[in-house]
Structure formats: structure tokens, C-alpha cells
Amino acid sequence: MKNKASVVIIGGGITGVSIAFNLAKAGVKDVVLLEKKYLAYGATGRCGAGVRQQWGTKQNCILARESVKIFENIKDVLNVDIDIEFKQKGYLLLAFTEKEWNQFHKNVQLQNSLGINSKLLTPDEAKDIVPFLNTEKLLGAAYYEKDGHANPFLTTLAYAKAAENLGVEINKGVEVLDILVEYRKIKGIYTSHGFIETDKVVNAAGGWSQKIGKMVGVDLPVYSERHEILATEPVNEILGPMVMSFSYNIYCQQTPHGSFIMGYGPKEKVESLKSTWQFLETMAEKVTYLLPPTKNLRVVRQWAGYYNMSPDHQPIVSKCEEVEGFYLAIGFSGHGFMLAPAVGILMKDIILENELTWDVVLDIGRFKRNEIIKEPSVV
Amino acid sequence: MNEEKIIVCRCEDITLKEIRDLINDGYTTLEEIKRITRAVMGPCQGKTCGPIIAREISKITGKPIEEIYKPSIRPPFGGLFFKEIVGEKDEK
Numbered sequence: 001m002k003n004k005a006s007v008v009i010i011g012g013g014i015t016g017v018s019i020a021f022n023l024a025k026a027g028v029k030d031v032v033l034l035e036k037k038y039l040a041y042g043a044t045g046r047c048g049a050g051v052r053q054q055w056g057t058k059q060n061c062i063l064a065r066e067s068v069k070i071f072e073n074i075k076d077v078l079n080v081d082i083d084i085e086f087k088q089k090g091y092l093l094l095a096f097t098e099k100e101w102n103q104f105h106k107n108v109q110l111q112n113s114l115g116i117n118s119k120l121l122t123p124d125e126a127k128d129i130v131p132f133l134n135t136e137k138l139l140g141a142a143y144y145e146k147d148g149h150a151n152p153f154l155t156t157l158a159y160a161k162a163a164e165n166l167g168v169e170i171n172k173g174v175e176v177l178d179i180l181v182e183y184r185k186i187k188g189i190y191t192s193h194g195f196i197e198t199d200k201v202v203n204a205a206g207g208w209s210q211k212i213g214k215m216v217g218v219d220l221p222v223y224s225e226r227h228e229i230l231a232t233e234p235v236n237e238i239l240g241p242m243v244m245s246f247s248y249n250i251y252c253q254q255t256p257h258g259s260f261i262m263g264y265g266p267k268e269k270v271e272s273l274k275s276t277w278q279f280l281e282t283m284a285e286k287v288t289y290l291l292p293p294t295k296n297l298r299v300v301r302q303w304a305g306y307y308n309m310s311p312d313h314q315p316i317v318s319k320c321e322e323v324e325g326f327y328l329a330i331g332f333s334g335h336g337f338m339l340a341p342a343v344g345i346l347m348k349d350i351i352l353e354n355e356l357t358w359d360v361v362l363d364i365g366r367f368k369r370n371e372i373i374k375e376p377s378v379v
Numbered sequence: 380m381n382e383e384k385i386i387v388c389r390c391e392d393i394t395l396k397e398i399r400d401l402i403n404d405g406y407t408t409l410e411e412i413k414r415i416t417r418a419v420m421g422p423c424q425g426k427t428c429g430p431i432i433a434r435e436i437s438k439i440t441g442k443p444i445e446e447i448y449k450p451s452i453r454p455p456f457g458g459l460f461f462k463e464i465v466g467e468k469d470e471k
Contacts, residue, residue, distance in 0.1 A: 038411050045414055153414040233422055233458060257417065275454055284464035295465065298458035300422045 001171050004197045005032040007351065008189050010176050010212055011204035012037075013044035014152060014337050015329050017159035017170075018344030019202055021078065024166035026348050031168045032198075034191060036175045040156040042206045044337055046305025048229060048251055048261055050242050051338040052091045052147045053116045056107045056376040059314050059360045061114045063339040066358060070341035071150055077341075078162035084155045087256045090241035091147035092121075092129055093377075094138055094290075097247050101139045103376055108142055118144035130243060132293050147242065149255055152337050159344075179215040179326075186216070186325030200351065202327040203320075207306030209330040216323045221367055222308050222316070222331040226270040227263060228279040230302035234258025238293065244379060250286045251379050252294075260297060262287055265379050275302045307334040311367055313375035315339060317346050318363040327351060328364060334378055387435075388428035390421020398432055402439045409433055409447060422458040425450055 006028055009016045012035025020033045035041070051071060053064040070077050071086050095101040104120060111118045121143050123135040129143065160170055175192040179201060188197045203212045203220075213220035235258050242253035252262035262283060280302055288295040310316055310331025320326040329347050332339065342358070349356050366372065385395040393416045401412050409425075412418060412432055419425030419432070433448035 038408055040414060041410070157415060231420075277454070280455060281464060284461045288461050288465050295462035296460065298422065298460050299455055299464075300458050301420060301424070301453045302455065303453050 001174065001193050002030065002032055002169055002196065003194060004030065006030040006198065007032070007200040007202060008196055008198045009033040009202040009204055011035065011042075011206060012039040012156075012160070012170065012172065013042050013204065013206050014040070014156050014159065014340040015206070015332070015343055016202070016204035017156055017163055018340040019204060019329060019347045020168045020170070021159050021163040021166070022344040022348035023351065024163055024168045026352060028352070029167065031163075032196060033163070033168060033170045034174045034176055034189075035170070035172050038172050039160055039170075040153050042208070043305050043308065043332070044152045044156055044206070046229065046303060047152055047337045048253070048263055049149050049152050049255065049337065050091070050147075050251065050253060051086075051150055052242070052335070054091055054093060054107060054111055054118050054142055054144050054147060054377070056103065056110070057314060057373050058110065058114065059362060060335070060339070060375055061111055061116055062358050062360055063315070063342045065114060065116055067339055067341040068146060074155070074158060078158050079165070080158050080161045082154055082158040082161065084158055085151040085256045086148065087150075088146050088148040090129070090143055090145040092126060092241040092243050093142040094126070094243065094245040094248065095140050095142070096137055096245060098139070100247050104140070104142045107377065111144070116144060118142055129241060130239060130291070132238075132291060133243070134290050134292060143241070149242065149253060151255075155337075176212065176215070179212075181216050181323055184323055186323060199325045200327065201325065202329060202347065202351075204329045206308050206330070206332070206336065209308055209328070216320070216326050218320060218322050218326070220328070220330060221364070222310050223269070224271055224306040224308050225266065226272050226304050227266060227307050227334065228275050228302065228304045229261065229263035230280065230283060230299050232260040232297040233300050235297065239291070243291065245290070246377060246379060248286065248290065249379060250290060252287055252291060260294065263379075273304050273306070275304045307332075308336075309333050312372045313378050315343060315362055316364050317343055317350070318365070319350060321365065333375070387431050388416070388418035388421065390423055391417045393418045393428070395435070398435055399439070402436055407436055407440050407442070409436070409450065419450070424452050424456070
């Protein structure tokens with residue numbers, strides 16, 4: 001492991017490897033990435049693998065739209081021959097309440113103004129897309145056919161390989177113990193494998209990012225929340241889009257592999273990575289009601305992961321104001337995987353002090369300025 | 380013995396060659412190989428392929444098998460139909 005680096009990235013999830021790749025691609029030498037376990041151990045490897053552009057805020061829409069452009073051309077962008085199993089069969093978002101249906105009208109208008117050509121559907125039109133959908137009490141749906149799915153492990157691997165090809169050093173099994181700060185400037189980083197001298201550290205530690213913040217004496221406005229999820233055995237393709245409802249609190253999709261992945265948001269904040277039988281039972285009730293043929297599927301695995309929640313459910317991609325050389329890519333609130341390609345480019349802009357590639361406000365100062373526009377569409 | 384024809388993971392049809400290539404490529408933990416290939420993620424949860432892959436890692440890296448084989452078996456431990464969980468109320 002190098003003992004001197006221009007930038008040290010903490011975290012081997014999709015965000016960390018995307019930042020590493022984009023820095024190296026911009027010509028930054030001696031980039032080092034540290035991962036305590038193995039690549040995609042945390043939220044990336046535990047997520048629902050969805051890629052959605054139907055968001056309720058301008059920032060999330062732009063980040064998702066630009067990320068999809070990269071997912072579509074990933075082999076050319078990364079110059080690596082790894083199939084990330086990208087599928088575009090849409091997201092079907094269901095509205096069961098008036099409030100939700102009104103929100104969908106606003107969202108679709110916003111999305112359309114940003115070049116995301118989503119549309120509203122009647123319950124019958126939703127049934128055309130998912131014939132076995134239970135449309136009882138359904139008011140309508142929003143749909144965009146360019147949303148979809150990608151394999152988080154393979155995408156992380158592809159970015160990591162691309163970064164390594166450009167000279168990035170990726171260290172797995174290396175734990176960050178402390179960060180050396182002198183006169184509010186980053187000086188280096190203590191790891192389980194020795195000290196690395198550096199004046200730039202990127203916190204991309206996902207569910208553990210608040211702990212990294214404490215190492216430089218900063219209280220970050222994020223917390224980690226357990227979300228549970230399960231997968232079934234693979235079967236022939238019967239479900240094209242990701243089906244999702246905010247009020248009914250569920251998301252469910254069939255991956256190109258054939259397995260179904262599904263989950264729902266927790267009712268209480270729990271910090272743990274253990275899965276529960278209560279989840280399995282409630283999930284079974286939800287999914288067999290909404291998508292009845294799923295009752296004949298076998299569940300093979302359930303697990304849990306962290307959403308790193310920010311106050312407005314939008315990422316914090318920013319310099320840290322209190323400590324010079326400390327950068328944040330945190331608070332992805334459950335949609336870090338799908339936004340990572342764009343986030344890597346933005347963090348590269350911030351570190352190199354370039355103008356941001358896109359007109360978005362993701363700095364940490366927005367909370368103090370009271371510029372919070374909360375993302376309304378999160379499960 | 381043709382390692383391309385030896386199936387290590389019967390749930391996902393992963394061959395011995397695929398496993399060996401990944402180990403030689405630097406993926407020397409069961410967790411990584413699981414995430415890349417889906418071996419160990421099928422209905423059997425790696426009861427068959429887990430020890431075989433661990434042995435291969437041990438052979439190539441020289442690490443003791445106890446250090447490699449620490450499987451995280453996830454609930455519900457064996458395949459379970461959703462209908463078994465919710466009951467068959469609606470099918471009388």
C-alpha cells in the first residue's frame with residue numbers, strides 16, 4: 001500500500017469507485033481507495049438494484065438522467081468488458097391516494113421539463129404493462145420505460161477495474177482508524193495497514209459515514225437506517241418494470257437473472273444489519289396482494305442494509321466547510337447506486353475546483369441556508 | 380479433468396474454471412465470488428458449492444480453510460413459497 005496519496009477515498013461501494021475512476025480519468029495521479037471489507041460490502045451490494053429517473057426534485061432527476069446515459073454506454077465509458085446486466089423495462093409507480101396522485105402530476109411535469117419523458121397511466125393502462133397487477137383502489141400510475149435495473153456488484157467491479165487500469169490503488173481489507181487533522185486541514189490517515197500522508201480525503205463510507213465524520217471532529221447531518229429486502233429463486237420473465245408504491249410501501253422487480261427482488265421501508269429507525277421474520281411475513285402479504293402470481297415463488301434469501309439518510313433525502317456531494325481537504329459523498333437516502341455515475345463526475349469537479357458539470361445544489365451548506373426541498377418519492 | 384465441464388454451483392451453473400479464474404484475478408474471499416457469480420446465492424445457499432469454492436481459494440492462496448469458509452447463511456435457510464407464508468386462505 002502506498003504511504004502517500006493525492007486523494008484517499010474511504011469506501012469501496014459504487015460511490016467510492018465512481019469517484020476514484022473519474023479522478024483518475026481527469027488525470028489525477030496517486031489516488032488510493034480504502035475499503036474495510038470488500039467491494040460492495042455495504043449498501044451497494046445490499047440494494048434493490050433499481051435505476052429510476054422518476055424523481056420529485058430537480059437535482060435527483062438530473063443526477064439520475066445523466067447516470068442512465070452512462071449506464072447505457074458503460075462499456076465505452078469505462079473501457080472494461082464487464083456486462084452490468086443493465087435492463088430498461090421501466091418503473092411503474094402506483095398511486096393509491098389523492099395526495100399521491102397529485103404529487104405524480106407535479107413530478108411528471110417536472111420530469112418532462114428535464115427531458116425525462118415519463119407519463120401518467122390509467123389503471124387499465126397500467127394493467128397493459130403488468131397484466132396481473134391488482135388494480136383495486138388504484139387511482140393511476142406513472143411510468144417511464146427508460147428506467148430499469150443494473151447489477152450493483154458487477155457495476156462496482158467494472159468501475160473498480162476501470163479505475164485500476166488508470167492507476168488507482170484499491171485496497172480491500174484495510175480499515176481506517178483515524179484521520180490526522182492539523183489547523184483544520186487534512187494531513188493524513190491512519191489505517192490498519194499503516195499511515196498514508198495526504199491532504200485530501202473523500203468520505204464515501206455510506207452507512208458508516210457519520211463515524212468517519214467524527215474522526216475529523218465533524219457532526220454530519222446523516223443517520224443510517226436499516227432497510228430489509230429479499231430475493232426469490234429465478235423464474236421465466238413475467239414482470240417487466242419495477243413496480244413501486246409509496247403509500248402501500250413496497251417495491252418489487254424481476255432481475256434479468258430471473259429472480260425477484262423486493263422490499264419496503266421500515267416503520268421505525270433501527271441501526272442493525274440483521275434481517276427479521278416480521279419483514280418476511282409482511283413482505284409476503286404485501287407482494288401477494290399487489291402481484292398475486294408471486295405467491296408461487298420461493299423466497300431463497302433475505303437480508304438488510306443501510307440507507308444513509310440526509311435531511312432532504314437528496315445526496316450531500318460537497319466540500320466540508322469545517323475541515324479543509326475533507327470531502328463528502330454521503331446521505332444517498334436509498335438511491336446511491338443509481339446516481340453514482342453522475343456523483344463521481346461531480347465530486348471530481350469539486351476536488352479539481354472546476355465548474356460543476358450540471359446545475360445542481362448538493363453542497364452541505366444548503367441545510368444552513370434553509371434551501372431544503374425534500375424529495376417526496378422515497379420508499 | 381476438464382475444469383470447464385465441472386459444475387461447482389448447481390443452483391447457478393458455475394464451473395470450476397470460472398471460480399479459478401476469479402481467484403487468480405484477486406477475488407480471494409467467498410463473499411466476493413458470491414457477489415460476482417451468484418454462487419452460494421441459490422436455493423441451497425451454498426451448502427454444496429461453499430466448501431468447494433473455499434477449498435479452491437485455500438489451494439490457490441495458501442490461506443487455511445477456516446479463515447476462508449465463514450458462510451453467512453441468510454434466512455429463511457431453505458426455499459419457502461410466499462403462499463406458505465401468507466397461508467392459502469383465498470384458494471378454497
